[in-house]
Amino acid sequence: xxxxxxxxxxxxxLFSGCVALYFIFQNELVYAAYLVGLAAVFDxxxxxxxxxxGAYSEIGKQLDSLADVISFGVVPxxxxxxxxxxAEGDMTSEQALLPFAGFIITVFSALxxxxxxxxxxxxxxxxxxxxxxxxxxxSSLPLILAFSQPFxxxxxxxxxxxxxxxxxxxxxxxxxxxLFALKFTNLTWAxxxxxxxxxxxxxxxxxxxNFAAIPLIIVLYIVLSIFKKQTA
Numbered sequence: 083x084x085x086x087x088x089x090x091x092x093x094x095x096l097f098s099g100c101v102a103l104y105f106i107f108q109n110e111l112v113y114a115a116y117l118v119g120l121a122a123v124f125d126x127x128x129x130x131x132x133x134x135x136g137a138y139s140e141i142g143k144q145l146d147s148l149a150d151v152i153s154f155g156v157v158p159x160x161x162x163x164x165x166x167x168x169a170e171g172d173m174t175s176e177q178a179l180l181p182f183a184g185f186i187i188t189v190f191s192a193l194x195x196x197x198x199x200x201x202x203x204x205x206x207x208x209x210x211x212x213x214x215x216x217x218x219x220x221s222s223l224p225l226i227l228a229f230s231q232p233f234x235x236x237x238x239x240x241x242x243x244x245x246x247x248x249x250x251x252x253x254x255x256x257x258x259x260x261l262f263a264l265k266f267t268n269l270t271w272a273x274x275x276x277x278x279x280x281x282x283x284x285x286x287x288x289x290x291x292n293f294a295a296i297p298l299i300i301v302l303y304i305v306l307s308i309f310k311k312q313t314a
Contacts, residue, residue: 099156147196162244210254210255218296259307
């Protein structure tokens with residue numbers, strides 16, 4: 083029975099992504115963003131439970147990627163499409179096609195997940211931005227629009243800004259960029275100093291900036307990973 087528990091949690095990840103898509107179709111991006119967060123929690127739990135229970139399986143590995151491509155690939159792509167569609171008000175016929183660029187995130191997320199499944203270097207760390215981190219970045223944008231300072235609206239709801247975010251995130255997904263994983267094998271400072279610093283600064287940023295902190299936390303994650311690589 084225990085070998086099925088991680089797969090059940092993975093299915094909850096997938097279910098959360100499917101419901102998030104429903105809310106995106108209803109233009110309820112805030113609810114969709116919350117569901118992406120829930121999917122990320124399930125994605126963390128399934129891996130943790132697989133390690134604790136020793137319940138690794140090939141079907142679990144494949145199911146995890148299939149769930150992730152929906153929750154952290156299709157969902158952020160559709161969300162970016164809706165944000166670009168909402169931006170700029172009246173659009174020319176050429177601009178009306180631009181929102182479809184949001185699905186570039188979906189394509190590169192699928193490439194990222196395919197690479198992850200065959201890349202033996204990514205057992206204890208990551209090469210390229212993990213798809214949950216990309217999805218959380220995109221999902222933070224409607225939350226910032228709803229709950230943060232109004233001046234950020236004009237910055238976010240700009241098609242060129244959203245296009246730049248889309249392209250940068252897509253490239254980071256498949257970049258040969260080593261990034262640390264938030265997996266604590268022990269609690270010593272020597273082995274986990276970067277992780278402790280990241281968690282501490284993330285908590286401070288969230289306390290100060292609320293949802294507006296999330297994109298900064300993703301940037302902090304990348305910067306600390308580069309710093310860790312250079313000092314290793």
